[in-house]
Amino acid sequence: MSNLLNLGIPKGSLENATVELFRKSGWQISISSRSYFPGVDDDELNCKLIRPQEMGKYVERGTIDAGIAGRDWVRENDSDVVEVCEMVYSKVSRRPARWVLVVTKDSTVQKPEDLHGATISTELVGFTKRYFAERNIPVNVEFSWGATEAKVVDGLCDAIVEVTETGSTIKANGLRIVCDLMESVPVLIANKAAWADPWKRQKIETIATLLKASLAAEGMVGLKMNAPNDKVEAITEILPSLNRPTVSHLYKSEWVSIESVLHEKEVRRIVPQLLALGAQGIIEYSLNKVL
Ligand SMILES: Nc1ncnc2c1ncn2[C@@H]1O[C@H](COP(=O)(O)OP(=O)(O)OP(=O)(O)O)[C@@H](O)[C@H]1O
Ligand SMILES: O=P(O)(O)OC[C@H]1O[C@H](OP(=O)(O)OP(=O)(O)O)[C@H](O)[C@@H]1O
Ligand SMILES: [Mg+2]
Incomplete structure (x- = not known):
């Protein structure tokens, strides 16, 4: 039974947004009406619907290994748990x-x-x-x-x-x-003994990483274009990126392919400038996760 993580999903205001975030992160959680035990397509997870007001108590006791609840209620109950990470989302928006x-x-x-x-x-x-x-x-x-x-x-x-x-x-x-x-904001909290268990900790950290990666990808897009060799400096100069844009050579050509990840809102500002600098074949694509 050790390779099973009991995970609390917040019932109420945060319920739908949490299930949707897990879906984007790679877990399908299905909640049938009146059942407090949602199904999940991961044999290593056992989900329970729990009121955010009580999540801290059950995580502290070890009734469940980890759970998501608003930090307001975790603090209100002074729960002695590990706060693994915070995630910025609410019932309908991505604001606290x-x-x-x-x-x-x-x-x-x-x-x-x-x-x-x-x-x-x-x-x-x-x-x-x-x-x-x-x-x-x-x-x-x-x-x-x-x-x-x-x-x-x-x-x-x-x-x-x-x-x-x-x-x-x-x-x-x-x-x-x-x-x-x-x-x-919602926080992922863990029971202290579960956090000390290497397998459970790894599983909780994987969940935290992927949930945060899905949130980080929202509003971000990938942008890819071809450009003549002599324009690379000017284009990479103005192109926003997570670190630095990727530049790769086109086969048997004097042209290069330039790729970057940026905020979707920046695209409308940057595209006319890229075209003016000689970029061609610009494509924009959506991202599922940014890690
Ligand atoms: N729009 C929102 N309205 C209420 N709570 C929200 C909202 N967005 C996020 N939350 C968070 O959800 C948690 C409250 O959850 P919930 O709504 O289940 O409690 P409740 O209001 O007592 O229950 P109910 O849904 O039965 O009214 C808190 O941590 C709160 O910060
Ligand atoms: O600023 P808003 O977007 O309008 O959201 C806030 C409202 O949502 C919640 O109510 P809930 O639906 O939980 O009902 P309740 O008052 O019965 O708890 C909260 O208690 C506020 O009343
Ligand atoms: Mg309420």
Whole structure:
């Protein structure tokens, strides 16, 4: 049984984006409705769906060897685990999630200090209490089971500390962000004993490497072109690359092939310049992974 890694997949907001990231990285995870044990096309992996709020606890205990959860919840639970790597993605975007202090639009609150003696509702109680205590602002922090935005609209509390990504929920409820309190990204965490086991560690590191390589490839493309020998210097001078562009000779020709990896957004700027310098047969191709 030693060549089996128990891996926690975050159930909820990060679920679809995580499964999609694994697909790009080479693992097909299939989740059937109502089952908390997704299938995966790797005999060395055993996946379980676990709430990000509880991931740290189960990884710390060794119930599972590794898992992905938002760093916010790993910190909130003060989980004694190895943080293997962070990955920048959220529910719908490739930006960190933000925990923000939120009030109604007509509230007079402009800064955290204005909440002296106020009641704040949040799912992230420990962090919120610490944030206000460190600033010597006495507040009453209440745990919220969710739908937190509704509570400040209803006047059940004076402010909330909520997670936001696109901002659409805050906007839809007519609320206003006072300030950002913290950012959070998903992290791959490992149990300490699993990390000390050479096979498990290697497997966890392989997963980390490939997940990060898939994220790194997003927005990057390969660009390849032919050019006369005497233009190589001028072209490689302006061509962005990860390290240096590759130059190889065309068979029985005075021409060379030049290849580079760059941000897709740079292509529209660089292509007219490449053409002006005499490049021909330019091709752009997408990349699955950048390591
Ligand atoms: N758009 C988002 N909304 C909420 N959480 C997000 C978002 N993007 C990333 N996250 C992260 O997802 C985790 C919260 O997960 P989840 O949504 O499962 O919790 P929840 O809100 O309590 O559950 P539910 O989906 O049942 O409302 C946190 O680590 C948070 O930082
Ligand atoms: O900034 P946005 O892109 O709108 O995303 C943030 C919203 O998404 C989450 O809600 P969720 O769907 O988890 O519902 P909940 O309030 O019941 O937890 C979070 O709690 C916010 O309400
Ligand atoms: Mg939620």
